[in-house]
Amino acid sequence: MLKRFSLEPSRIALNIAVLIIIALWTFPTAGLLISSLRDKNDIAASGWWTALSSADVAKKGRLKDKVDQVEKDGKFTISGNVFEGADGVSGKVSAFGTKVQAPGGNPAGTVATLDNGQTLVVNVDGSYVLTSPTKFTDEDSGGRVFYIASQPPRFTLENYQTVLFSEGIGRSFINSLTVTIPATIIPILIAAFAAYALAWMKLPFRGLIIAIIVGLLVVPLQMSLIPLLKLYNAAGTFMGVPSKTYLGVWLAHTGFGLPFAIYLLRSYIAGLPKDLIESAQIDGANDFKIFRRVVLPLCFPALASFAIFQFLWVWNDLLVAIVFLGSGPDQLVLTGKLNALLGSRGGNWEILTASAFVTIIVPLTVFFSLQRYFVRGLLAGSVKGG
Amino acid sequence: MIAQVLYAFFTVVLGVGGCFGYFYGSNWLLDRTFPANANNDASAVRNLRVQANIRPWLFLGPALLLLSVYLIFPVIQTVWLSFHDRAGDQFVGLANYKWAFYDDQFRLSIFNNILWLAVVPALCTLMGLIIAVLTDRLWWGNLAKSLIFMPLAISFVGASVIWKFVYDYRGAGQQQIGILNAIVTYFGGDPQVWISLPFWNNFFLMAILVWIQTGFATVILAAALRGIPEDTLEAANIDGAGPFKIFYRIMVPQIYSTILVVWTTITVLVLKIFDIVLTMTNSQWNTSVLANLMFDWMFRGGGDFGRGAAIAIVIMVAVLPIMIWNIRQANNEQKGH
Known part of the structure; x- marks a missing residue:
């Protein structure tokens, strides 16, 4: 808004300032993503910020045997490439040597003179030529060579394979979906019907019911846990079923999400034009029909806002899931699994980073594709108790 | 499968x-x-x-x-x-509240909660305000805001893993793979076990919530800034007010009620903070907060529902006035439109 008043140097400073803030904000997530794609030895050996540049690694190899020697102009040579047979290693040689004490004593491309009068050249691409004035024998061929190779960045999906299929993250992912999808759809349906009734239908105590629902926005989630846990245990024993079930967690999320959902949807539905509802009534439609045919399509934006809000809330929830669901592999959700991994695999960053990224990829996708609705829900949602 | x-x-x-x-x-x-x-x-x-x-x-x-x-x-x-004993059978009056009042762990949790309350809402709102004002003047401001906003979609547990990696510690002399220790050692400092540093570890946990919630503050405050009439700003500029003066004298007073809403919303969130402490330290090294203390009394060591409930009531009583204020504010705004 102040575009036209600002001076050039201040604009540059402004751009730099914002860039720095963004770097600060995205760096932690970038570290997670990059690390999750790195080899597990690399993660433990160097910081993730070095992963994008080439890394210098000290390597050793063995030169070829005397059988490969070639005689030329009275000299004997053995040529080859240090990268042959060294699996997984490629890149550029920056220096080489023949002694373990000085693995990078000679820059690549220069001639190194060995003790017995032989000379060795290792080029940048890894090719080498070992030259001797005399014929190679068993003793003076097939020696060791040390070199510093600068390796291009290496990335792998191996960590994802591990966490998805052998660490149980894949299973937890499905559990999370099993919890989240109904726990998003059920409250929308229930809240939309209730919101319509509270906005447009004649019923006694309407004002009182609305006031109570708004009042329930203030109840912190923690208040409900102990009584509900006791209730679930009692109900489980009474009916002879386990107390920790998906149905239980859906209903819990629905109950906790309802005040906000009704509050949000009621104000939206109450704002619809009165003529619209009345003309439908005159046409002889009953309220169920009006709700389905007229109101529901019109309040799509509000429904979408709430759906995204509730989806992210349920997907990211840890507390409700660990209280109302079991910790077995058939019920443990992603957040709970990740929390368990933090305890059991504390130092295995290849497992943790890949697992964390699997858990955050869904909300990030939802966020980036439906950001508009998310922001709208957020503006309305500053009153959510939860 | x-x-x-x-x-x-x-x-x-x-x-x-x-x-x-x-x-x-x-x-x-x-x-x-x-x-x-x-x-x-x-x-x-x-x-x-x-x-x-x-x-x-x-x-x-x-x-x-x-x-x-x-x-x-x-x-x-x-x-x-909250007025009954651990199993909920015997009426004990105010004994649970009295216990809480004299319990060291409870006092510590209250102290930590207050520390969080003093730092996180203020820092989020301030950062959010600064970022909203700065990005408002950039052509790529929306992209910038999206990136700042992104952590809000990440779960507290996911964020904890991200930040545990940032705070990772290796012994002195070893290659540091946590970026914070890498920076510290680069400038010649000694690597630290950040999350077990007494007292200061609280701030390293708070950083996570600030990282998450600043985006929320930014988006809401940016929307409010848009609502300031262009004329007002132009008039101030013609009168010779510099950018800082415009910020303090015009922008901040104009969006004052929104700033308060952002502040109080984050305050309520902070009062109920649980996941970050559970996943980062599990209340060790004196980082316990009320919600985690309640969770511990509910589920650890056999459980004491009476004490857990008393702590829940304390959280409720702290949250109540702020939420009531927030809802009234939201209702007023709706009536205004």
Whole structure:
């Protein structure tokens, strides 16, 4: 808004300032993503910020045997490439040597003179030529060579394979979906019907019911846990079923999400034009029909806002899931699994980073594709108790 | 794996289908029992009236039932439990509250909660305000805001893993793979175990919440900044006010009520903070906060529902006035439009 008043140097400073803030904000997530794609030895050996540049690694190899020697102009040579047979290693040689004490004593491309009068050249691409004035024998061929190779960045999906299929993250992912999808759809349906009734239908105590629902926005989630846990245990024993079930967690999320959902949807539905509802009534439609045919399509934006809000809330929830669901592999959700991994695999960053990224990829996708609705829900949602 | 997917799919269909089934079924039943197109007019009119009396409760029924079971009943029950002993059998009066008042761990949790309250909402709002003002003047401001906003979509647990990696510690002399220790050692400092540093570790946990919530503050404040009339800013500029003066004298007063809403919303969130402490330190090294203390009393060491409930009431009492204020604010705003 102040575009036209600002001076050039201040604009540059402004751009730099914002860039720095963004770097600060995205760096932690970038570290997670990059690390999750790195080899597990690399993660433990160097910081993730070095992963994008080439890394210098000290390597050793063995030169070829005397059988490969070639005689030329009275000299004997053995040529080859240090990268042959060294699996997984490629890149550029920056220096080489023949002694373990000085693995990078000679820059690549220069001639190194060995003790017995032989000379060795290792080029940048890894090719080498070992030259001797005399014929190679068993003793003076097939020696060791040390070199510093600068390796291009290496990335792998191996960590994802591990966490998805052998660490149980894949299973937890499905559990999370099993919890989240109904726990998003059920409250929308229930809240939309209730919101319509509270906005447009004649019923006694309407004002009182609305006031109570708004009042329930203030109840912190923690208040409900102990009584509900006791209730679930009692109900489980009474009916002879386990107390920790998906149905239980859906209903819990629905109950906790309802005040906000009704509050949000009621104000939206109450704002619809009165003529619209009345003309439908005159046409002889009953309220169920009006709700389905007229109101529901019109309040799509509000429904979408709430759906995204509730989806992210349920997907990211840890507390409700660990209280109302079991910790077995058939019920443990992603957040709970990740929390368990933090305890059991504390130092295995290849497992943790890949697992964390699997858990955050869904909300990030939802966020980036439906950001508009998310922001709208957020503006309305500053009153959510939860 | 396949069986699990099928099972998940089946339960999803069952849960959602059951819900649809209720609304369609109950309304169908109502229309059938009291048909609007009955043989004679008198009974049709009577049926319509019956329908109009019953239908709202069909619509509201599930919501009222769930709200009663999941919110109204628990609130009453928690209050009741907080006056009873660990199993909820014996009335003990105010003993649980008295215990809390003298308990070291409770005092520590309150102290930490206050520390969080003093730092996080202020820092988030301030950062959010600065970023909102700065990005407002950039052509790529929306992209910048998206990136700042992004952590808000990440779960607290996911964020904790991200930051645990930032704070990772290796012994002195080893290659540091946590970026914070790498920076510290680069400038010649000694690597630290950040999350177990007494007292200061609280701030390293708070950084995570600030990282998450600043985006929220930014987006809401940016929307409010847009609402300031262009004329006002232009007039101030013509009068010779510099950018800082415009910021303090015009922008901040104009969006003052929004700043307060952002502040209080984050305050409520901070009062209930749980996940970050659980995953980062599990309340060790003096980082416990109220919600984690309550969780510990509920589920660890056999559980003491009375004490847990008393702590829940304390959280409730702290949250209550702020939420009431927030809702009134939101309602006023709705009336204003």
